[in-house]
Amino acid sequence: MNYFIISGKLLMIAIWGLLIVNLFFPFPGQAALLFYILLGLMSVMHIIQLLIFYGAFSEKLKLTKADALQVFFFGVFKLWELKGRLVS
Numbered sequence: 001m002n003y004f005i006i007s008g009k010l011l012m013i014a015i016w017g018l019l020i021v022n023l024f025f026p027f028p029g030q031a032a033l034l035f036y037i038l039l040g041l042m043s044v045m046h047i048i049q050l051l052i053f054y055g056a057f058s059e060k061l062k063l064t065k066a067d068a069l070q071v072f073f074f075g076v077f078k079l080w081e082l083k084g085r086l087v088s
Contacts, residue, residue: 001082008077015042015071046072053079061086 019039026032048073054063061082063071070078 005080007073007079012074046075047068049075049079057086 001088019035019042022032022035022039027035050068063082067078067082071082
């Protein structure tokens, strides 16, 4: 499972990297527009995921700002790491 989480985090770094590079050096043609849309969708999805996580587990698990930032960037891969810290 740990290998899967690390692989997923590396994949998310690559995806975020492509999306952010497109902001500074737009890709040619319609690809730039597609990557702008993907950046917006991914940002919104990860914000919603973070808000849901706060709402569902705020009493059982206190997230630090670093944890919250990692949940935003890595999504479910960071949530799987945090699963072990949940108080029953």
